[in-house]
Amino acid sequence: MTLIFKKLLFNNDKKRENLIQYKENFKYLKTKHSWHLVDPSPWPLVASLGAFMTTSGGVLYMQNFYGGGHLCLTGFTIILYVMFTWWRDIVREATFEEQHTFSVQRGLRLGMILFIVSEIMFFFAFFWAFFHSSLSPTFNLGGVWPPEAIQTISTSGIPLTNTFILLSSGATVTWAHHALIVRAKKQALISLILTLILATLFTALQGMEYVDAPFNISDSVFGSCFYMATGFHGFHVFVGTCSLFVSFLRIIFNHFTATHHFGFESAAWYWHFVDVVWLFLFITVYWWGGIH
Template structure:
């Protein structure tokens, strides 16, 4: 009898231990933590293929290969599609799945800061080329800056107007940010709409300036530096405008709260970066670079 009881007791203990062990494993799998383990996604590899297709198509198009332009167009639209779907998934993770905890947002902020630093280095190269050419003009352009054959764009015209528009947009985007913090949805929408209008006006005037400019990108190093610097800045303004427009839509759909709105914060940081770059560009390229 004793042996049977001992055997039954051991069997029961084993069953309980196995149940506890399986429960512990289950609890371990379901453990909540502060970090976001990203689900498997097809978009990185598709984005890489789209970028490869677009760049290859661009090279083929520039060398007049048959269907090079079609390959370039295919890669471009593939990239747009991946951007839409990938960012859609990120918005879903942040807004509906509550995956972007405080620690995750800290990592995203650090990533955005490093991205803006890399953009600063990108523009630093163009400013370096501009100052290298203007502080020590070579004999090929007459030894003077700006080159004697170049008719410069008046600083007090479109450049000064664009400076007013862009700096004003920096103020309105800050207004929108503070409105989100204090939960004033209507004020944030009005402020962000003003920012978008100012950004579109800036882009339109920049395009008008290019149409009426008395020189082209092929007119000596002055034309190259001018169009490369202002052109890439205009491209960044376009990207920032799209960034702010998506934030505007997300405010309309109540995706942001007073404490969880990093998507808008990233757009605002990027827009302030665009403002600061333009301020340096206006002072260096338009005003100082245009002094004869």
């Protein structure tokens, strides 16, 4: 009986030693890295469904199918909800969970750069259409550009005012960025407030210009190119304004540091992109394209 008990103790000790050795060996198998492996998320699937519903509903609405407008509105609401919840999760990862290391931030910067490049190509298509029609106007346009019977918008009015407003907003957002780097929270908030005021003023003046414009989107290719290019630019101004407003709130809640503020940095990059696109629009579509 004693022999059996000693044998059992020996086997247990042997198992314990093997377990300890296994744990020691397992330590060398662990790989430590600075990348963030995101948790499973439902938002990509939900966003895809929302985009599908928005697109399908929009097509059905344009074809006068019953319920098309409601389907489009439902899909758009889903997209807005996903935008809020998905970005909320990313903010939580960056601030409270501290998952956004420098390596992760480098990847986010590359992603933002590629996104802006895709936006550049988006507007490049509109500029291509504009120059294709303006440099070689067809006979049904009267062989001239702007087309016959098109009264263009005066460049020295709202367009020139909006140019000064948007360039000034680019200066104030740069001020906010530098204030954030030197930990001047008050200056960052003041400069962002000025940026938001200028952005809102730009959008309001753009809306007034559309109301008083002497032509509409159906007035030849000139109206189509003008409203598509300036309209999508106005939409990008609205998106940039929302991004800067969210950054304003995050500065109030102390989400940013002097070295970790990519959320604001990406919004500032996007805003400078909007500035540059407007300069091209002002010079080509408004000034050069409006000369009779």
